[in-house]
Amino acid sequence: MSEALVKLRDIRRTFNVGEISVHVLRGISLEIERGAYVALTGSSGSGKTTLMNLLGCLDRPTSGEYWLDGVEVSKLSSDARALIRNKKIGFVFQNFNLLPRTTALEQVIMPLSYTNVGLSEREAKQRAAELLKMVGLGERMDHRPSQLSGGQQQRVAIARALINRPPVLFADEPTGNLDSRTTAEILEMFDRLNRQEGITIILVTHDPNVAGHARRNIRLRDGMIESDTTREGPAPTGEGDIPRRVA
Amino acid sequence: MTVSKTIITAVRALRRNVTRSALTVLGIVIGIAAVIAMMEIGKGSSGSIAKTIASMGANNLLIFPGTAATGGVSFGGGSSLTLTAEDCDAILRECPAVGSAAPLVRARPQLIYQDKNWVPTFVYGSTPAYLTVRDWTQMADGDIFTDADVRNASRVCVVGQTLVRELFGGENPVGKEIRVKNVAFTVVGVLTPKGANAFGMDQDDILLAPWTTIKYRVSGNSGSSTSTSTSTTSTSTGNSADSTYPGAPSVFPAQSSTQAADAPMPVRFANVDQVIMSARSGSQIQPAIREVTSLLRERHRLRPGEPDDFSIRDMTESANALASTTNMMTNLLLAVALISLVVGGVGIMNIMLVSVTERTREIGLRMAVGARSRDILRQFLAEATLLCLVGGLLGLALGRGAALMVQKFLKWPVESSIEAIVASIVVSAFVGIVFGFYPAWKASRLDPIEALRYE
Numbered sequence: 178m179s180e181a182l183v184k185l186r187d188i189r190r191t192f193n194v195g196e197i198s199v200h201v202l203r204g205i206s207l208e209i210e211r212g213a214y215v216a217l218t219g220s221s222g223s224g225k226t227t228l229m230n231l232l233g234c235l236d237r238p239t240s241g242e243y244w245l246d247g248v249e250v251s252k253l254s255s256d257a258r259a260l261i262r263n264k265k266i267g268f269v270f271q272n273f274n275l276l277p278r279t280t281a282l283e284q285v286i287m288p289l290s291y292t293n294v295g296l297s298e299r300e301a302k303q304r305a306a307e308l309l310k311m312v313g314l315g316e317r318m319d320h321r322p323s324q325l326s327g328g329q330q331q332r333v334a335i336a337r338a339l340i341n342r343p344p345v346l347f348a349d350e351p352t353g354n355l356d357s358r359t360t361a362e363i364l365e366m367f368d369r370l371n372r373q374e375g376i377t378i379i380l381v382t383h384d385p386n387v388a389g390h391a392r393r394n395i396r397l398r399d400g401m402i403e404s405d406t407t408r409e410g411p412a413p414t415g416e417g418d419i420p421r422r423v424a
Numbered sequence: 425m426t427v428s429k430t431i432i433t434a435v436r437a438l439r440r441n442v443t444r445s446a447l448t449v450l451g452i453v454i455g456i457a458a459v460i461a462m463m464e465i466g467k468g469s470s471g472s473i474a475k476t477i478a479s480m481g482a483n484n485l486l487i488f489p490g491t492a493a494t495g496g497v498s499f500g501g502g503s504s505l506t507l508t509a510e511d512c513d514a515i516l517r518e519c520p521a522v523g524s525a526a527p528l529v530r531a532r533p534q535l536i537y538q539d540k541n542w543v544p545t546f547v548y549g550s551t552p553a554y555l556t557v558r559d560w561t562q563m564a565d566g567d568i569f570t571d572a573d574v575r576n577a578s579r580v581c582v583v584g585q586t587l588v589r590e591l592f593g594g595e596n597p598v599g600k601e602i603r604v605k606n607v608a609f610t611v612v613g614v615l616t617p618k619g620a621n622a623f624g625m626d627q628d629d630i631l632l633a634p635w636t637t638i639k640y641r642v643s644g645n646s647g648s649s650t651s652t653s654t655s656t657t658s659t660s661t662g663n664s665a666d667s668t669y670p671g672a673p674s675v676f677p678a679q680s681s682t683q684a685a686d687a688p689m690p691v692r693f694a695n696v697d698q699v700i701m702s703a704r705s706g707s708q709i710q711p712a713i714r715e716v717t718s719l720l721r722e723r724h725r726l727r728p729g730e731p732d733d734f735s736i737r738d739m740t741e742s743a744n745a746l747a748s749t750t751n752m753m754t755n756l757l758l759a760v761a762l763i764s765l766v767v768g769g770v771g772i773m774n775i776m777l778v779s780v781t782e783r784t785r786e787i788g789l790r791m792a793v794g795a796r797s798r799d800i801l802r803q804f805l806a807e808a809t810l811l812c813l814v815g816g817l818l819g820l821a822l823g824r825g826a827a828l829m830v831q832k833f834l835k836w837p838v839e840s841s842i843e844a845i846v847a848s849i850v851v852s853a854f855v856g857i858v859f860g861f862y863p864a865w866k867a868s869r870l871d872p873i874e875a876l877r878y879e
């Protein structure tokens with residue numbers, strides 16, 4: 178049986194603000210196959226970021242089950258979740274979240290320092306350099322964030338998200354801070370990663386244009402799935418240059 | 425995360441804000457520098473005091489004859505003639521805690537050599553054992569007089585370095601003759617230099633001769649004229665005239681050999697001014713005092729309840745008091761230095777807290793890419809510890825420099841110590857860990873989502 182990469186069953190998330198309980202996610206069940214390209218849309222406050230945080234193992238659901246790559250992660254300890262974030266998940270943020278005054282190469286290497294498989298300094302550098310070349314920043318490895326444009330910064334962030342060869346990439350409004358031209362560049366990169374490398378991509382966006390790149394479109398409304406549509410398109414070939422973690 | 429990776433990460437983080445790191449470290453630099461300087465200066469001065477104490481002779485004890493009193497009138501310390509050379513011999517024989525002992529007769533005559541004269545601080549009559557008691561057996565030149573010289577009251581002496589300088593103008597005095605109160609003494613040896621004692625007196629300003637010679641040929645009347653002794657038993661009758669009128673023609677006809685045989689000169693029974701002795705070790709000082717006290721009470725036929733007719737003084741006591749005062753001052757200053765180190769540590773904590781707040785987003789990001797809370801804790805602890813260690817090393821250099829300056833310009837003795845260096849490094853690492861812990865713990869407890877959202 179080919180299991181789904183992501184499987185949610187009746188996920189709920191309630192925040193307690195003082196006396197009041199805010200029910201942000203109210204029973205979400207879905208499955209996402211390997212190699213999928215999913216856009217998560219919905220109006221502001223519909224719970225997209227909350228759901229992404231759960232999917233990215235940064236947060237735990239109040240109730241429900243979450244299977245990631247065959248592992249029930251919703252009940253794991255924070256250390257175990259840190260390990261999963263390190264090994265199986267790539268994260269791209271709206272505001273890039275690069276370390277200040279740190280070169281692009283070091284930014285990309287950074288997650289490796291929390292990986293216990295012994296990779297020599299040289300190997301780590303080599304892998305980071307390859308990724309930076311892949312995102313088109315082969316000439317900018319020694320640049321610091323202040324010396325990079327927004328689009329370039331986001332590409333550094335993407336390279337960083339891929340350093341541990343995760344099967345899935347989560348991106349919360351990755352183009353929210355970018356103009357339309359850079360947005361196009363970043364989207365092209367996502368398309369390529371999905372098509373050639375077979376990386377599962379799940380992104381949140383308000384931009385219908387961006388959502389149009391994804392093959393599947395999940396729309397949230399008030400913490401519930403309003404619609405889930407899949408459009409026919411070219412399936413990923415899975416024959417990329419970077420080897421994938423085979424689960 | 426391996427240790428080396430942690431350290432590299434910490435170095436990178438600190439390098440991102442060099443100025444702040446440098447300023448943060450300043451507190452530790454000053455604290456450690458103060459500690460090191462205090463330790464080196466304190467150790468130097470206690471070292472020099474220890475040397476002085478050692479130069480006075482280890483574990484030395486002095487026995488003074490006691491206070492004589494007649495009808496309630498005290499004649500002051502040393503006024504009774506209770507202490508004899510015999511007592512000294514008995515002590516050596518019967519007190520196992522006493523290593524060596526020598527009788528001491530003091531005088532303060534003028535010395536004349538050719539056209540120069542000099543009054544030394546110390547003119548001592550004793551036995552060769554005196555130098556053993558004082559740990560002074562090494563001679564710079566010549567040799568010490570012999571026990572035979574003591575028996576014969578030979579006119580020989582050994583002199584200290586100051587005398588060589590003042591009286592002989594630096595030339596070798598061995599074989600020369602000096603006059604002591606019109607008695608010619610042949611110098612047979614020169615003592616090695618000892619320097620000042622704990623009271624600042626020049627110990628090399630000394631002339632040492634057989635006690636019999638000093639007593640009968642130089643002092644002549646040593647103590648006899650004030651004799652109120654209750655124990656003159658030690659001095660036999662008949663010959664007291666000799667010492668009463670030194671140099672004067674005998675009022676009695678010269679003894680025939682038969683008379684001399686019947687009543688030998690009681691030289692060995694004469695009283696002395698002091699007995700100096702050394703206990704076998706520091707821990708033997710108290711046993712020695714007990715043994716000597718009971719022996720002398722017995723020899724002096726004191727009934728129980730009667731006060732001692734002698735007193736025993738521990739010579740290292742006052743020097744030790746000086747040493748402990750110096751130690752106390754050093755410790756006080758060290759405490760102040762340690763307080764400044766603590767203040768430095770608080771500075772580290774403060775800056776680390778600011779740093780954690782400032783880098784909340786970074787912490788959130790690190791957690792998002794897989795850092796566990798213990799990784800974050802370790803990273804911030806490493807940063808604080810590294811800061812403190814660097815500060816400690818700089819402080820070490822600064823403190824050593826300060827100590828050397830003090831030595832150079834103030835001429836204070838300083839002494840570096842491995843322990844102080846090791847201790848300062850350990851202490852600075854410790855300060856880093858202690859004061860870095862709270863900020864690091866705070867960082868590690870951050871929630872990644874909130875940290876990432878932090879503006």
Ligand SMILES: Nc1ncnc2c1ncn2[C@@H]1O[C@H](COP(=O)(O)OP(=O)(O)OP(=O)(O)O)[C@@H](O)[C@H]1O
Pocket residue numbers: 192193194199201219220221222223224225226227228
């Ligand atoms: N930590 C929290 N405590 C309380 N309420 C929260 C918390 N996080 C989110 N919420 C609430 O949950 C709701 C959904 O927030 P969420 O950030 O998921 O929305 P979103 O879909 O990402 O919106 P946007 O498109 O504006 O980013 C909001 O009403 C928000 O106020």
Ligand SMILES: [Mg+2]
Pocket residue numbers: 225226227
């Ligand atoms: Mg959002």
